[in-house]
Amino acid sequence: MDLSVVIVNYNTKKLTIDCIQSILDSKLNVQYEIFVVDNASSDGSVEQIQSMFPEVNVISNKENVGFSKANNQAIKACNSRYVLLLNSDTIVNENTLDEMIHFMDVESNVGAVGCEVNLPDGTLDKACHRGFPNPEASLYYIIGLAKKFPNSPKYNSYHKSYMNMHEVHDIDCLVGAFMMVRREVIEQVGLLDEEFFMYGEDIDWCYRIKEAGWRIVYNPTVSIVHYKGASSRRKPFKIVYEFHRAMYLFHKKHFKTKYNFLVNGVVYTGIILKLTFATISNLLKRVR
The missing domain is CATH 3.90.550.10 (Spore Coat Polysaccharide Biosynthesis Protein SpsA; Chain A)
Structure with a gap:
């Protein structure tokens, strides 16, 4: 075959x-x-x-x-x-x-x-x-520098759209x-x-x-x-949780030992905060 x-x-x-x-x-x-x-x-x-x-x-x-x-x-x-x-x-x-x-x-x-x-x-x-979501690439993406400088290899290493x-x-x-x-x-x-x-x-x-x-x-x-996201629309809270859990798992598995405890702490805190905001946003949408 x-x-x-x-x-x-x-x-x-x-x-x-x-x-x-x-x-x-x-x-x-x-x-x-x-x-x-x-x-x-x-x-x-x-x-x-x-x-x-x-x-x-x-x-x-x-x-x-x-x-x-x-x-x-x-x-x-x-x-x-x-x-x-x-x-x-x-x-x-x-x-x-x-x-x-x-x-x-x-x-x-x-x-x-x-x-x-x-x-x-x-x-x-x-x-x-995509590039690998290391802490630097993820930070530039989250705070909007990747979008502001799409042709920059430094700031847009998340989606790498500066490539041909x-x-x-x-x-x-x-x-x-x-x-x-x-x-x-x-x-x-x-x-x-x-x-x-x-x-x-x-x-x-x-x-x-x-x-x-x-x-x-x-x-x-x-x-x-x-037709993106067709099967994920049915359980939004489950999907939001698994999305952020995947961030945690990937960093822990591949990047934890490459960074010091301060960087790791910032990454984990950022994931928790992002999950919290996403959950609240979903709740507000359901209320509306």
Whole structure:
């Protein structure tokens, strides 16, 4: 098998069906398989997908085990040369998968590759092109210097939009909405870290892949459409908590030993304050 496409579904039946159909419509010139891991959806997703696409491998969980663990379930079950993490709320363009496989076949030192990820309005989903969120990069992003100086390598090291976004180049972080990973890389660095429930697992994986000496590449010659946040709208407080928890986990895992206790204290305090403000904001929206 050349490619295994892994899609995690949580109450996004219509979007997942459209995503699967876009893959089938691609008419790939390679051997491929599709896995859908359902995290205990209540919208009839499993039955509908099995009925419409009997060729799709469906793993049905009895509870929501999170994004990392669900992806790992499918990765363990497949044995292809490449594994593609693909969000359920995406549409794959006709030539995207073939072109990405060809790219990986030619560039043997690339461990993971991502494409241009566009939002429905045609703008770039900035999450597909990121630097690692070290304390400096995160600070400049939070206080607005990254936005004020988008062409500055110093101040905008979070999204790195100062780079030529129309050319293929190496990058730190891809997004789990579309990330094609080489089988040898998974065997070397391991699966997604299941401590991350929904956010941060893609950044952590990219960090480990680069630490192992593999290249991570952004390839904007092909693209997908991302209807962002479809499955995360249903539990806003859970999502807000997991988003900030992922910040804490990533810093603790990869940066804690690289900074002194003062910097670490500022980072953890900042995460707590940001979580507090985000929670209050959500509560006020619900009241309104």
